[in-house]
Amino acid sequence: MLRDHQWAPPLATENYSSSNSIDNSICGFESLHHLLCASLSPQVFQEVKRLLWGLNCGRAVEPISLPDPAKALSSKHDFDLQAFCFHADKELLREPRIVRVGLIQNSIALPTTAPFLDQKRAIFQKVRPIIDAAGAAGVNEAWIMPYGFCTLEKRWCELTEPVDGESTQFLQDLARKYDMVIVSPILERDLKHGETLWNTAVIIGNHGNIIGKHRKNHIPLIGESTYYTEGNTGHPVFETAYGKIAVNICYGKHHPPNRLAFVLNGAELVFNPSATIRQFSEQMWPVEAHNAAIANSYFVGSINRVGNEVFPNPFTSGDGKPQHTDFGHFYVSSHFSAPDGSCTPSLSRYRDGLIISDMDLSLCRQLKDKWGFQMTPDLYLQIANYQYIAHDTECIFHIPHTECIAHVLSNLDMHNPALNKNILPKTGSLDHVGLFILIE
Ligand SMILES: NC(=O)NCCC(=O)O
Numbered sequence: 001m002l003r004d005h006q007w008a009p010p011l012a013t014e015n016y017s018s019s020n021s022i023d024n025s026i027c028g029f030e031s032l033h034h035l036l037c038a039s040l041s042p043q044v045f046q047e048v049k050r051l052l053w054g055l056n057c058g059r060a061v062e063p064i065s066l067p068d069p070a071k072a073l074s075s076k077h078d079f080d081l082q083a084f085c086f087h088a089d090k091e092l093l094r095e096p097r098i099v100r101v102g103l104i105q106n107s108i109a110l111p112t113t114a115p116f117l118d119q120k121r122a123i124f125q126k127v128r129p130i131i132d133a134a135g136a137a138g139v140n141e142a143w144i145m146p147y148g149f150c151t152l153e154k155r156w157c158e159l160t161e162p163v164d165g166e167s168t169q170f171l172q173d174l175a176r177k178y179d180m181v182i183v184s185p186i187l188e189r190d191l192k193h194g195e196t197l198w199n200t201a202v203i204i205g206n207h208g209n210i211i212g213k214h215r216k217n218h219i220p221l222i223g224e225s226t227y228y229t230e231g232n233t234g235h236p237v238f239e240t241a242y243g244k245i246a247v248n249i250c251y252g253k254h255h256p257p258n259r260l261a262f263v264l265n266g267a268e269l270v271f272n273p274s275a276t277i278r279q280f281s282e283q284m285w286p287v288e289a290h291n292a293a294i295a296n297s298y299f300v301g302s303i304n305r306v307g308n309e310v311f312p313n314p315f316t317s318g319d320g321k322p323q324h325t326d327f328g329h330f331y332v333s334s335h336f337s338a339p340d341g342s343c344t345p346s347l348s349r350y351r352d353g354l355i356i357s358d359m360d361l362s363l364c365r366q367l368k369d370k371w372g373f374q375m376t377p378d379l380y381l382q383i384a385n386y387q388y389i390a391h392d393t394e395c396i397f398h399i400p401h402t403e404c405i406a407h408v409l410s411n412l413d414m415h416n417p418a419l420n421k422n423i424l425p426k427t428g429s430l431d432h433v434g435l436f437i438l439i440e
Contacts, residue, residue, distance in 0.1 A: 024308075024329050024350035030080065031333065033345035054290075054342035057087045061342050064358060073133040077126075079106075080353030081133065084336070084344040086299070088360035097361040099242040101269065101299075104130050105334045106352045107307035112146045116158055120144050124170050130354050135178035142187050142199065143167075146309045147275045149223040150317065150327040157227065160189035163202050163213050176208035181240045183247055185273045187227075188215070197228040201247040201273065203238045211238050216249035218258060222280075222317070235261035243268045243361050250274040253288050253302075254281075256295070263296035263374065268361045270296075274304045277328035285333060286343070293337035297367040297374065299359055300337040305330035306352055339367040 029035035036048055049060055064083045074081035088096065109122035123144050144167045148156035161167055163186075171182045181204065188200035199216035215231025235258070237246045246267040252258045253272050262270050272289065281288075285302065293300040307330060314323035333346035336357045347353035368374055 024331075026349060030348040030351065031346050053345065054338075054340070056338060056340060056342035057089065059087075061086060061338075061344055064356075066356065070133045073129050074354070077129045078351070079130055079133075080348040080351050081356075082345070082347060082353070083356040084358075086336070086338045086342065086357060086359040086363060088363035088366055091362060091366075094362060097243070098358055099269075099361060100356060100358050101301060101336070102354055102356045103271075103301050103303045103334045103336070103347075104352075104354050105303055105306050105332050105347055106130065106143065107305065108146050108309055112148065112309055113312050116145075119146070120159065120166070124167070126352070128174075130352065131174050131178070133354055135180060142185055142275065143273070143305075144186060146311070147305060147327060147330075148309075148311065149227055151311050151313065151315045152223050152226055153311075153313065153315075154227075156187070157189075157197065160187045160197055162189055162191050163200065164210060168202050168204065168210065171204050172208040172210075175204045175206055179206045181206050181211075181242060181245070183245070183271055183273070185247075185249065188213070198231055199224065199228055199249060200231070201249060201271075203240070203245070203247070206241050211240065212236060214247045214249070216252065218252045218255055220251040235265050237262060237265040237267045245269045245271065247271045247273065248292075250276060253292065254284070259292045259296055263298055267296075267298050268364045269299045269301065269359075272300060272302045274302065275330065276304060278331045279328055282331045282333075285331070286335070286337075286346075289335070290337045290341060290343055293339050293343075294341050295373060297339040297364050297371070299339065299361070299364070301334075302337070303334045304332045306332050306350065339364055 026032060026035050029038065032052075036052075037045055040048060046060075053061060055061075062085050064085045066081065066083050070081065090096070104127060106123070106127055108119065109126045110119045112119070114122075127143075144161075145156065145159040148159075165186070167184055167186055171184050174180075175182045183201050183203055185199070185201040188198040188202075190196045190198060199219070201214050201216075203211040203213065205211045213233065214236050215233045216228075217231045217233070217235075219225045219228065219230055235246065237244050244266045246262040246265070246269075248259060248262060248270050250273065253274070259270070270292070272292075276285075285304075289300045289302045292298075308326045308328070309330075310326045312325070314325050316323050317327070329350075332349050332351075332353075334353065334355055335344045335346040336355065336359070337343040338359065340363060344355065344357060347355050
């Protein structure tokens with residue numbers, strides 16, 4: 001949007017691999033949606049939109065208008081603000097279950113060389129007006145710190161917090177103030193159990209209470225695995241005042257059985273807070289999110305970090321390329337995907353932003369009834385058991401904390417005791433989560 005008027009179609013010979021490397025835009029546009037809207041005739045754009053973003057109840061996903069104070073905050077603090085609505089069919093026996101959900105994408109606020117406490121507090125200050133803007137909150141993987149894991153330096157461990165630490169306290173006040181549920185992904189230090197580190201999402205209830213936590217359950221081999229291991233919280237689904245939610249942290253989005261486990265435990269909305277760059281997964285980003293929503297009949301909220309983070313000491317990424325001081329451009333592009341295959345456009349590829357969506361959670365059940373993708377869970381449970389046996393000899397000593405077992409048991413039991421009987425041997429270890437907000 002910022003530079004749309006300067007854009008001209010690229011020459012056929014132009015090297016697309018460098019076409020977005022200067023300002024991280026897409027040929028001068030903030031998002032694919034902006035690019036196509038400006039480049040195609042209205043009729044062609046309508047048809048392209050139908051194919052790329054789908055139809056919800058027979059119509060394009062509708063933008064909705066937001067109150068003026070929210071728009072004023074977005075102009076004043078220069079963040080992208082977009083809002084949409086997903087409908088469901090009217091049911092005879094159930095009232096619509098409409099919730100309003102927000103995802104926040106944000107960059108770090110100070111250079112990675114600034115004192116750590118200043119870095120963290122500056123992010124709080126920056127995110128505060130975005131949360132104020134919609135009375136909704138957003139998600140990023142480990143949102144209160146740079147993505148320092150790529151450097152392999154252990155100094156970033158100083159930015160760990162316990163589940164009830166400073167960032168949780170900061171968000172608890174806002175959760176109470178706006179009556180919203182917030183998911184906050186942090187680098188957790190478990191002070192009660194040997195100071196173990198985890199990549200964790202804390203789920204804060206609308207009364208400021210801590211509902212629970214989830215620990216990232218698939219760790220990519222790109223540095224993170226030298227800080228923490230796979231989480232031990234299973235696939236918890238959290239009953240909130242507004243709906244049943246789960247968090248599938250970043251790399252977990254690539255694992256279909258992982259995505260399936262959340263719906264088997266009752267999830268209606270799954271957040272995917274991420275920290276990832278173009279070279280890894282930009283082309284997979286919308287495809288995997290939409291696929292997760294379709295295959296599991298739940299809504300997905302995908303969020304990524306913003307910007308390029310430059311670190312003081314050069315490092316390599318183990319790919320044979322020269323040393324560098326930044327990991328790469330986080331392509332951001334936060335958006336929502338719905339169980340019927342429709343989705344919202346993405347937020348800016350390079351600016352902070354807040355995307356809000358009203359969604360009727362009835363759509364989850366309606367799609368289950370229509371397509372029946374969950375009619376044959378036993379097939380998948382056999383696979384789950386097989387995998388468990390295959391790993392058994394290696395993993396037998398990985399006994400989760402009692403507290404975690406209890407947590408997993410209660411979550412599983414609550415939603416599907418019949419299936420849990422079979423799932424328990426596999427999920428007898430715990431995982432974690434990210435950050436999002438529900439309003440109303
Ligand atoms: N942070 C993280 O899990 N990154 C993995 C890369 C990706 O999944 O795109």
